[in-house]
Amino acid sequence: MRILAPAGFQARTAARKRIHWTPFLFLAPYLFLFVSLRLLPSLIGLTISFTNWSAVGVPQWVGLANYQALFIDPRFRDALTNTVIFTAMAVPALVGLGLAFALFLNQPHQGRGLGRVAVFTPYVIMPTVVGVLWTWILEKDFGLLNVLLGRQIPWLVSPSWAMLGLVLAAVWSMVGYNTVLFLAGLQDIPAELYEAARIDGAGAWRSFWSLTLPLLAPTAFLVLMLTIINTFQVFDLVYVMTSGGPGTSTLTMVQYVYTTAFQFFKFGYGSAVAMVMFVILVIVALIQTRAYRRGLESIY
């Protein structure tokens, strides 16, 4: 079996004569799912966003009308603003706490196993269940959180508190995933490096700043990227806990896509919102990748 062909003209002609199908066969299940469940629906969505399709009947081409309407739609502006606020609040907490938990749970101490389970368990609970659970925790009069705080904060029924309530629930349910990723990153750092640092006279802080953080940078980048993408697409929690309310205070982008498409039967308009969201996420990802490359260059 010849997989690695020698470089050069001869090999290329050989490759032209005989295509190696095996790698493609291994890729095929993923590619099939990717194309059928991601790529095609996205392309169909893009097409629908130029129509006034209402899920039944024949869609009519309306050109850029949906996109034009977006710019003057106050609800779309609310959704975009709220999503940015939610992301801005949740991402630092998710990344910071994820790292903190990982550092703590990477230490050899008694509660390590239990701690790892406790931090990760919320992540495997269905978001709808998390939503119902947190609706109770955040209840104004008898909710666990208010009882603990000894106050009566109207978490989900006040436009000024509702977003924070959602962020708490989101951080609780998603931080475990980041913790696990950070833990894996930490365990990839060779112990010899710490040993060498210690011999050179570095204290705990010094080795954290000069060893752990730089070597964790690739993991941190991955975590940051995934967290931004995930929080930007928050839906289940919003749907269960507030439906975007009170008023429009927690209306997020995906909630608005769902609302316009599935509740108002405006699939064309909903698709346009989704496309705008897609473009925003691509731009964010590009900026991050670029910043990451530059960051790596400065470290190494």
Add this chain to the structure above:
Amino acid sequence: MQTGNVRWMSLLVIVVLLVAGCAAPVAPPAGETAAQQPAAPEGVVTLEFWGGWTGPDANTMQAIVDRYNAEHPNVRVNLSMQAWSPLFDAFIAASSAGSAPDILAMHPQELAQFVHLGLILPLDDIIANSEVIKPENYLENAWEGNKVDGKLYGVPLDLHMHGLFYNKAAFEKAGVPVPPSTPPVNRDEFMEMAKRLTIDANGKSAAEEGFDANNIVQYAINAHTNHHAFFQWWSLYNQLGGQLISEDGKSCAMDLDKAAQAWQFLQDLVYVHKVAPQGQTDYPRDFLDGRTAMLVDGPWRIPQLEQAAAESGFQWGATQYPNIFGGEFAVWGSGHNFTLPSKADPNKQAAAVAFLEWMAANSAEWAKSGQLPAFKAILESEEFQQMEGRAPFIASMPYEKLFPATPKYNEIFASNAPTPMMVMAQRIMLEAADPAAEVKTACEAISAILATP
């Protein structure tokens, strides 16, 4: 290992995955109920019946359908239930896939948008020969509420509207006489009750000197912060004789002064008179636990109150929704109906009509869920009229005001979306926003929605 083997195994894996992927059945809208039903034998007409009941009324409806199936061996009605909003999502998806249910329950005000999408059959021809489903057998406003552009699209099942429940013990303790079940109390009577039933930590009522508004232990009445807030507004606005949508259905026709006046009354209960709590979420629980002495809610609450009475001796009574503005009484209301989504199988249509006829004749069973039957023979029966707590609701039936039928119903009224009505209600009731400004904003938003084709 031979390359050939690898290839074949990969291929096998792919085939298995593909088959597994394709064979996954389309999920039926309801979990348990659909799964339990075995396949119908040959020669039996199967009717798919979807409804959005998820509370105790789901069990009531299931029991009724089970009885029908037991009595009719040639027909099998498969009842699938899930909450209304996802039910309609599933309905839209199923309709575009050509597998709409044979019978779909909904609320009359939702009809127009599905009719507009071409998903519901007009019934006039289908029921032409029915001896049971005829206008004279139904309450007039229930029947008329199922018409869109003059054509009948739904068969009414029941009506429901707001009423006023009260805690007898709280009235007794405050020395306030309980209101009669009819007629509705007027504004002065209502405010008198409201003030005397709002009690602070020192036992003083809001009607007394030295009342401490910062330490209230019992409020007189709940203050809705969900869609029921604009349901209440609709009652009050209609008592002032308001209209919402223009005759041509293309713009908002709200009388802004009256609209603001109706909101002001509700807002003042919370922020000026302090007889209703701010930011309330669980109205029935607060009522049952004695934190509010009265509860504005619909007859669907009755079974829960009956249960509390049986289990813990909770003493409750009911009267009509108050007539605050003194003109002709009006109260928000809605109901349930049956529709036949587009399908051209005459066999199934005939079976569906027969099922709906039987439902009408047996709607007394359904009335136990608290709903008020729209079928006159049952509504007027001794058995129903005697049921506890129903009298004020029955008296309100002719005064029930439905939301206007518009193809844009969800865009204006949906309760779990940032619709103009929800935003207006929550801004006014939760943020104490100025009603005059909010009704203007809402009216402009409604006009914009109605103007788009």
